Amino acid sequence: MAAKRSGVQSKRSQRTSASQSAHEPRSEPPLSLERIVTTAVELLDAQGVDGLKMRRLADRLGSGAMSLYWHVDNKEEVFDLALDSVLEYREPPQIAESRDWRGEVVHMLEDWRASMLRHPWSASLLPRRALGPNILSRLELLSKTLSRAGVADADMNAAIWSLWNYVMGATITRASFDLSDEDMAAAQQRLTRLSEHYPTIERSRLLLDNDWDGAFRKGLDFLLDGLAPGQ
Amino acid sequence: MAAKRSGVQSKRSQRTSASQSAHEPRSEPPLSLERIVTTAVELLDAQGVDGLKMRRLADRLGSGAMSLYWHVDNKEEVFDLALDSVLEYREPPQIAESRDWRGEVVHMLEDWRASMLRHPWSASLLPRRALGPNILSRLELLSKTLSRAGVADADMNAAIWSLWNYVMGATITRASFDLSDEDMAAAQQRLTRLSEHYPTIERSRLLLDNDWDGAFRKGLDFLLDGLAPGQ
DNA sequence: ACCTGAACACCGTTCAAGT
């Protein structure tokens, strides 16, 4: 069942420019894994996790609902592919050449977080999904950079997971609060109504504090201080 | 629509012992929010998120499928209630009285993580759910303890979110890897097959490193060091 | 107040068949 995959993947090298006139008319280009994934991401952006239905996806692609199943095993695979496609990382060359390991780590992790926040569904999807190639590439880069920074091999996995955990948690939390303003308002209202039970967090307006970026950066700095002291 | 809730909640004080003979026979006790939530948790433990169906839940409760809808608005609410019910925290008295703020924070957060790992579905559920009373209680306790530890009000929200983010991320990651051993093995195998692309993490056996508890504790210590220096 | 069965709308996927 996994064997099918690699063959399909290699179709991405097809040239589609040949018979394509300047302004695309009614007739859609042929189905392809690429088009399916791209459209799935659009649909997820627009309608969220629950909004992705196979029929709706096929509609957007101008194909019959069942045509998808030639390119894809099932809906789960659409999720996997959409998630990983959103997490591609292009390392900026000037950073890769500098010796600033800390800047490099921070840049990659902030980019990671930004990518996921651009597609809020990705945060809630990630916990249940496999590690795709783009995710693995980021872990690989993180590992190499930390190694260059002097983190010992024995501490490496704990270091990587600490950072990963932190970014995951921050992103998931932020994304789930960000989903709708009504939800936030409702939550804060409920909190105020219950303020006798939760006086401290009610007072600090915890749920309304929106300096997420600052809080993220602060915690990340603490972690990096601890992981590679004396740098 | 939210008004209905509080009235239903108060039914938990019903005594059910009256007509209950020693060994429970065929006839189930009457439906109640409590029984529904308890059984939902059992079902989630046994079958995972996708295994919770309203009909199956009703079956386990010995009732018709539609009877649930008198106690509950919809399936979403079942998820919300099951999640929060699993996150109750009973603060151990000897810790509350000690002046050891750090021990108290670590205890609560490790208990949080342990509770979620006992019910792996909870980790993947949390990102999309509202903050229930038990979650808010933990945030309240965290806030009070950090305040006692000398964290300034201005830094409080960043401190709380840093810790929250870290625990969330660690738990979600761990739980999603823990779901099935086959998945882990498959992932590592795929990784080995692709080892040319990911030499560093392949070498460090990142995906097989199973000292999750140690890694969790280490990162947490770094964060606490940073959040309340000089303690 | 509490429970129920029948029925509806919807959705993922199988299948047998087209080109």
Added chain:
DNA sequence: ACCTGAACACCGTTCAAGT
């Protein structure tokens, strides 16, 4: 190799009706 419509199994929920 690639696409399709009809059909099936399943599931959340509405409704009108029971006690």
